[in-house]
Amino acid sequence: MLSVSHLNVSLARKQIIKDISFEVPSGTFCSIVGPNGSGKTTTLRALTGEIAYRGSVQVNNLDIKTTHPAEMAALRGVLPQSSQLAFPFTVYEVVSLGQLSRTYMLLDREGIIAQALEKVGLANFGRRFYQELSGGEQQRVQLARVLVQVWEPVWHGMPRALFLDEPISSLDIRHQIQIMKIARQYCDDGGIVVAVLHDLNLTAAYSDQIVLLKDGTIHSIGQPQNVLTKNNLEAVYHCTMHVAQNDAHNQLQITPVLA
Amino acid sequence: MTVSRSSGQRISGPYFNGSKLHDPKPSSGDRSVYAQILTVLMFVALLVTSIFALSSGAAEVNINSTMSYIFSFGRSLEINAYERVILEAIRLPRVILGILIGASLAVSGAVMQGLFRNPLADPGIVGVASGAGLGAVSFIVLGTSYLAPVATFFGIYHVPIAAFLGGILTTFLLYRVSTRGGHTSVATMLLAGIALGALAGACTGILVFIADDEQLRDLTFWQLGSLAGAxxxxxxxxxxxxxxxxxxxxFLAKGLNAMTLGEATARHLGINVQIFKRITIIAVAASTGAAVAVSGGIGFVGIVVPHLLRLWIGPDHKYLLPACALLGAIMLLLADTVARQIVAPAELPIGIITATIGAPFFLWILLRKRSLLDL
Structure with missing residues (x-):
């Protein structure tokens, strides 16, 4: 379980995140949505300990400030918005960086890497050089690396977590769905996913819990159909929205109304 | 609740099924086997190079004598007293020094490049070598006047010790400038290194300006780098x-691999980044100071060797660092042998050889593999 209480973040003396508290139980896909500058990425970076914050963030009751990085690494993987690689690694080598942790002592490293690459749709890319891939392919390689790091969603009885910062923003629609399905499956198997997302329709379709941010505070939180309402979205994004429930596919359809 | 790190059993279940279905080797980009083979080959090459370096020089010592000397660990009776003196007092220390310095320069270069995530980072670039050089030059020039009491105290070691201290001092200064609240900024450090290097260079320039003729000869040799007087x-x-x-x-390999994805990601992969950086910086400063202290500024080994090896065996530091030690030693021994032979019985400073071969080579790598290096 991930629990966040009274999270405050200030960057350059400006308070970006104002007293946020929420919990993500195990088996939950939690999406953080909101307009640009509402503090989505800042929240995620605080939750992963990348930036200084006030308040408390706990993963499985372990405070992320006081837990050793190696122990945290065994519990959660983090996918940054973009990753640049300093040296000419092959795709296989990049993904194998996810296996630095000691939890990998006796596991079948090569088999897991091959499976992870297949999952993200890059089965035959092992030999390719990372820097020669397209942006979308690089992002999927990084996702494979993060998946490999916390391969089993439940480990010694504890749920593990994936923190994903805009995991699908540079992907085509087919791969967007593929990645959302991987995240969904991870939660169905008992893990936790916390993702910053922009696509409201995909978010609604795959998430269990949505945190809608506005100006560094939680505007609303809960299940997709309760959070992604016409009123909430119009208040946060300042544009006219059309929200409908497609009964045939049991799916929320969210579209802006173009005047 | 704490995390148990002693997960002994192989875990089965839905996430581990298919692992036997894949044979990742044929299509995988795992270059570790290749790296291991190359490492063994280079070890043999280092041995051959050492024998070659021992048996070549201004004085005649034939290869057979050298071989029997080496493989009997100095107990061979087949070599004459003259050859024994040449080998034991002159060439063996020089070859061993060459191996130590070459390995140290290449490994320091690779470690620093990994830490800074930049294939151009090198102790020579971030000012550590310049700082060490300034330490050395100040004692060469001022050792008989202003700094005489200190020089007398340390005796014949005063120049090496000064170089060593200069290197450590520059590194700590660099670290102070670029670290705030326990966080070291790599960009600030790189830029601060360039500034400190320039400052040390300017001070060295002033000292060179006031040096007399004899000191100038010493200085030139020092600045160009040389293994003479081993x-x-x-x-x-x-x-x-x-x-x-x-x-x-x-033991730094794992951390350096993680650092190639950036400090934040390295931390997420389980590396205690701040402690790791401190250990790495001190290690590089100490080995650079030690190398500069005895051989002066030998350039390009720390850049060219890691570059070449990254192209051959990939950038995995687990294999890259030992391979750098071997190839650095081989290259420096070869360069030194050329330096001793080319104008025999006089000799060229080795730095001239490494720069003449290294610089164009470096340019060639850049032009050919521009996309891979991602500068």
Whole structure:
């Protein structure tokens, strides 16, 4: 379980995140949505300990400030918005960086890497050089690396977590769905996913819990159909929205109304 | 609740099924087998190069004598007294010094490039070598006047010790400038390194300006780098610094690999980044200081060797660092042998050879593999 209480973040003396508290139980896909500058990425970076914050963030009751990085690494993987690689690694080598942790002592490293690459749709890319891939392919390689790091969603009885910062923003629609399905499956198997997302329709379709941010505070939180309402979205994004429930596919359809 | 790290059993279940279905080797980009083979080959090459370096020089010592001397560990009776003196007092210390310095320069370069995530980072670039050089030059020039009491106190070691201290001092200064609240900024450090290097260079320039003719000759040799004057004493002075750092670097490999994805990601992968950086910086400073202290500024080994090896065996530091130690040693021995032979019985400073071969080579790599290096 991930629990966040009274999270405050200030960057350059400006308070970006104002007293946020929420919990993500195990088996939950939690999406953080909101307009640009509402503090989505800042929240995620605080939750992963990348930036200084006030308040408390706990993963499985372990405070992320006081837990050793190696122990945290065994519990959660983090996918940054973009990753640049300093040296000419092959795709296989990049993904194998996810296996630095000691939890990998006796596991079948090569088999897991091959499976992870297949999952993200890059089965035959092992030999390719990372820097020669397209942006979308690089992002999927990084996702494979993060998946490999916390391969089993439940480990010694504890749920593990994936923190994903805009995991699908540079992907085509087919791969967007593929990645959302991987995240969904991870939660169905008992893990936790916390993702910053922009696509409201995909978010609604795959998430269990949505945190809608506005100006560094939680505007609303809960299940997709309760959070992604016409009123909430119009208040946060300042544009006219059309929200409908497609009964045939049991799916929320969210579209802006173009005047 | 704490995390148990002793997960002994192989875990089965839905996430581990299919692992036997895949044979990742044929299509995988795992270059570790290739790296291991190359490492063994280079070890053999280093041995051959050493024998070649021992048997070549201004004085005649034939290869057979050298071989029997080496493989009997000095107990051979087949070589004459003259050859024994040449080998034991002159060439063996020089070859061993060359191996130590070459390995140290290449490994320091690779470690620093990994830490800074930049294939151009090198102790020579971030000012550590310049700082060490300034330390050395100030004692060469001022050792008989202003700094005479200190120079007398340290005796014949005063120049090496000054170089060593200069290197450490520059590194700590660099670290102070670029670290705030326990966080070291790599960009600030790189830029601060350039500034400190320029400052040390300017101070060295002033000292060169006031130096007399005899000191100038010493200085030129120092600044260009040379293995001349290798003695067992020098080896015993630097081996206790360089050897432990070479072994330590094996434990840095994991962290350096993680650092290629950036500091934040390295931390998420389980590396305690701040402690890791401190250890790495001190290791590089100490080994660079030690190398500059006995051989002056030998350039390009720390850049060219890691570059070449990254192209051959990939950038995985687990294999890259030992391979750098071997190839650095081979390259420096070859360069030194050329330096001793080319104008025999005089000799060129080795830095001229490494720069003449290294610089164009470096340019060639850049032009050919521009996309891979991602500068």
């Amino acid at each position: 003695t067992w004493t020098k080896i015993f002075a630097i081996a206790p610094i360089i050897l432990p750092i070479l072994f330590l670097s094996a």
